[in-house]
Amino acid sequence: MLLHRHKIRTDVAGEFLAHCFAPSETIAIVLRRESPPGIVQRILPLERALAPRYLKWLAHENYTGANVYVGANPLCSGSRKRTKQSLAAIRHLYLDIDTDGEARLAALRASDLVPVPTAILSTSPHKYQVLWRVKGFDFERQESTLKLLSIAFGSDRACTDCKRVLRIPGFLNCKYDPPCSVGVEYLHDSIWNAPDFLLG
Numbered sequence: 001m002l003l004h005r006h007k008i009r010t011d012v013a014g015e016f017l018a019h020c021f022a023p024s025e026t027i028a029i030v031l032r033r034e035s036p037p038g039i040v041q042r043i044l045p046l047e048r049a050l051a052p053r054y055l056k057w058l059a060h061e062n063y064t065g066a067n068v069y070v071g072a073n074p075l076c077s078g079s080r081k082r083t084k085q086s087l088a089a090i091r092h093l094y095l096d097i098d099t100d101g102e103a104r105l106a107a108l109r110a111s112d113l114v115p116v117p118t119a120i121l122s123t124s125p126h127k128y129q130v131l132w133r134v135k136g137f138d139f140e141r142q143e144s145t146l147k148l149l150s151i152a153f154g155s156d157r158a159c160t161d162c163k164r165v166l167r168i169p170g171f172l173n174c175k176y177d178p179p180c181s182v183g184v185e186y187l188h189d190s191i192w193n194a195p196d197f198l199l200g
Helices: 010-020 046-050 052-063 101-110 139-153
Strands: 026-034 037-045 066-071 092-097 119-124 127-133 165-167 183-186
Touching (some): 010 183, 026 046, 026 052, 046 052, 052 066, 092 101, 092 139, 101 139, 119 165, 127 165
Antiparallel strands (some): 066 165, 119 127
């Protein structure tokens, strides 16, 4: 499947990665193809992922049908796999909203139970990933909060593990024909703590 290059925005992708991770952190980039099925994972420093040559390679892979993702949490330096044991810190809480997207997103925006999201990704028409930048969460607290978020806002309850990957805005969602651009809206610069989520 060949896609249109002009729809791929590596500048948007680079800005998102730089917004989500700190310099020198190690991240996981995941490429997933639908046909033929296949997954490639690359674990690398943020600076390498932001290099124009690397972003150009990701654009080429996306252009030829690979969906492009990033692990939601940074990894320990020297990691070779994206496992729970290899995570360096909990960086994000997230929701996958795959049904009734507009209504569920409106309810979330109006809710007093959660702080303003850091960013909202539009992954395809009426489907979203919602991100909060956080600190002070351990694995258990993160996963329990993710489950409470999914119950409160009717999101995908299968997407509550700490190894979750996120789509990278600026690239294309290749699950559709024609593919659609993944967009992002940044809403808030704060880093939230566990008491900011009034779900329990």
